[in-house]
Amino acid sequence: MTARGLLVAAPRSGSGKTTITLGLQRALARRGFRVRGLKCGPDYIDPAFHAAATAAPSANLDSYAMPDALLRQIASEAAGTADIVIAEGSMGLFDGVPGPDGHTGASADIAAFMGWPVALVVDVSGQAQTAGAVALGCMAYDRRIRIAGVILNKVASERHRRLAAAGMEKIGLPVLGALPREASLILPERHLGLVQAGETEDLHQRLDALAEAVAAAVDLDAVIAAAGATDLPAYERMATALPAPGKRLAIARDAAFSFVYPHVEAGWRALGAKLVPFSPLADEPPPESCDACWLPGGYPELHAGRLAAASRFLGGLRDFARTRPVHGECGGYMVLGRSLIDADGVRHAMAGLLSVETSFARRRMNLGYRNAVLASDGALGRAGDRLSGHEFHYATVVSPGEDPPFAMVTDPHGAAPAPAGSRSGLVSGSFFHAIAVRDR
Template sequence: MTARAIMVAAPRSGGGKTTVTLALLAALKRRGLRVGAAKTGPDYIDPAFHAAITGRPGLNLDSWCMPPALLGATMQAAQQDVDVVIVESAMGLFDGLVEPKGARGSPADIAAGFGIPVVLVLDVSGQGQSVGPIAKGFATWQPDVHIAGVVVNRVASARHAGLTEGAITAAGLPVFGTLMRQAGTPLPERHLGLVQAREHGGLADWLEKLADKAEQELDLDAILAAATVLPDLASVVDQSAAAFVPPPGQRIAVADDDAFSFLYGHLSLFWRQTGAELLPFSPLADEAPDPSCDVCWLPGGYPELHAGRLAQSQNFHAGLRSFAQKHPVHGECGGFMVLGGALEDADGTVHAMTGLLGHQTSFAKRKLHLGYREATLVADCAVGKAGTRLRGHEFHYASVLDAGDDLPLADLRAGDGTPLGACGGRRGLVSGSFFHVLARVNTEA
C-alpha cells in the first residue's frame, strides 16, 4: 500500500503539536494501521516519542541542513512499509531563517516540498472568535502550503467550543477535532524540552489514554481522508550519497543511556544500511567501548544531570582513554563535555570527566546557545576529512569555563552566514564540539 502523509503544525511552540501527533499515532496504530513519523527541524526528543509508538527510527526532515536528495531519501525511509506518516512540525509552521526560499528550515518548506496537507493545531485558551482570522491567515499566507483543517486545543467549555469552532468554519476551514482542556501537565519538561521517552515508566499507559482522547475528540476519519499519497522517492536515494555523513567506522561504539541519547535517527539508519555495526554501551553503567570497534561516538544528551555518576564510572574513563590511544573518539555537545577535564553541575559541584580534551564546562553558569550552524573541518577526524563542510545545529545551556589549549576542530558559521570563529577541540585521535551534525554540504575539500 502506498503511504499517505499529514503534517501536524501550529502557530508557535507549546501549542499542542506533540500531544496531537502522539495521540494520532497511538489511535491510528490501535486501528491496525502501520504508522510512521518524522519531525521537521533538528530535534532528538520528540522523535524518540514517535519511535516509542511506531517501533521505527525517529527521523528528522530539515530543509536548511539537508539538501533535497537527502530529504527525499529520509522521507522515503519514513514511508517504507507504513500506511500513514505523521510529520510533526517544529516551532511555528512558517518559522525559520529569512532565506533561501524553500530551504529556510521552516516546516512550511517540508509541507510545500512534499505536498503534505497540514492539520493546524490552535491553542484557543484566552480566545474566542479571534481564532477565525488566525486560521484564515495561516490558510492563505503561502499558496503552496495547504491547510486541510484545524484541531482546536485547550478548550474550556462547550460554549467555548461553539465560539471557536464557529469562527473557524466561518473562515472556510473544517474542524478536525476539539480537545478539551485537561488539568496538569501531560508530559514533564526540562531545559532542552520534554523529559526523554526512555525515562517515562508509565509512558505506555499514558499513550493508551491519549489514544482514547483522540478517538473521543478527534475526527480520525476526516484526518485520514485529508492525508495525501506520498511520491515514490526511491530514485533520489542514490543521489543523496554526497550529503550523507558517512559512518565513521565499520564497527562503531555508541554511548547510549539516559546521559547519551541524542543520535539522529537518519544517521544511525543510513550507517547501518551501508553495512556498519553500532555497538551500544552505557557510561552510566560504567561500561567502556568495545575495544574491537573502529571508532567511539559519544552523542549529546544530559550528562549534566548525571555528572556525579559519570565521574565515578572509572571503568568507563579508563576504557575510553585506552580506546583513544588507537582509535578515533568523537563527542557531540554532551559527549564533548564529558571528553573535557571537568563538568560543573547546576549546584556548582565540579566533577572530573575523562580529560581526553582540556576544556572545562559548567551547567551552573547557564546560557542558551541555539541555532543552525555550518562547520568547516580544519583537520581530519571521525566526522570527515579536512575541508568538509557540515550542516547541523547547536542547542545547549552549558558554558565553557576554560577553553583549554587543544587545537580547534572546525570553523563555524551561523545559519545566516555570520562567522562564529573556531569551535571544538582535537587532540590526537580525540575530537569534539557542541555542534550536532545532520548532513554534509560537500564530500571533501
C-alpha cells in the first residue's frame, strides 16, 4: 500500500475543518495527485463533498461503531487507489464517547489506528499567541498520535498571523499555512449541517475557489511531506457492515432521501445485491422488479407537501409492502408513518404503513451513538441481533401509535434500554441509522 495519509482535525467544531479539507483535496487533485477523502464519525454529508472535490469515492471511518476489520477494509481500499488520503476529523480531535481504548469514536482513534499524522486547524479569531498553548495541549494530550503541523484559520491581518505563528514557534510546531477570515469561503448550511453537495449551486466553482484560496495560503509541499504512510495489515475476508435487505433493493434517492453510508452500500453490493434507485419526489413507486425497499434518511420535512401529493409513490409503496419488506431510517421512517407535520405546523398524510406521527414543527435535537437489539426478524437481521448506529434529527414523535418497537436501544453513556421505532407486518423503521453489526 503506497498512499500516504493525513488527518485534518481541530480542537473544536466550527474551526474550519471541512472548508480546509475540501480546499486541500481539490488543490492536490488539481496538481495531478490521485486523492481520496475519508470522514471520521457518522456523517452523511461531508463524504459527498469529498467525492466531488477529488472525483473519487469517499467513506466514513468510525472507531466506535465499526469493527476493526471494517475500518481496515475501508482505509485499505482508499489507500490502495490513491497517492494521498486527506481524511477529515469530526468535532474536536479527542471528542468521543465512553468505550474501550481506541474505540471511542474520537478522531484521534482513527489517526492512531491508521498511523496518520494530524494537521491541526486552529481558529485563531479572538486570540494570538494563546493559540500555541491550545496546540501544545493537543500535542501532549494523547501520545498515540503525532501532530505534524498547524493551519491557522480566520486570521485577521498580517500582524495577527505573525503573533499566532510566534506562539506555534515557541512550542516547535510548524505552521503549514494561514487562511484569512473570509466569508465567501463558507459553504451554505441548513439544520443538519451543510446543504448537500448535490444541491449546492455552482459546487465545482466553489470547490475551485476553495482550492485556490488554500493553495495561496498553505504550503502544499509541506502538507504532502507531513503525510505519513498508511501501514495496515491486510484483511483476510470481506467485512460487510450490514446484511443485505434483498437481492434487488429498491432505494429511494433524491433531495428528500439521500443519507446512506457509502460503506453500507458497498457492503450490500459485495454481497451480490443490486441497488435500484427511484425518486419519490418524482412520484416514482418502488420498482416492481425488486424484492425489498429502503427509504433512507434525508430531508422529507422540507418536501412534505410534494411527498403527500405523490400518489403513485405512496400507492406503489403500500402495494409493495403487502408482499415484500420495507425499511425506513430517520426521514424514511417519518414517511412510512401516518402523518408528518412540517415546520409551519401543517399536517401532511404519509404512507400510513406505520402508525407513528412525527413533527418538524415541534423540534428537539436528538444526537448520538445508539446500540440496538432487534426486536424481530426483518430487513436488518434476525431478532436479537445487535447493531451500532447513530441518531441525528430535530423531528419529534407526537404520537408513537400502536405498533410494537423495531428495537430496544441504549447509548454509550449507560442509558437504560428503551423501545425505539416501529414495525408492522413486513414494514419497519426508526430514527436509528445503522452503521454496522456490533462486535463488542
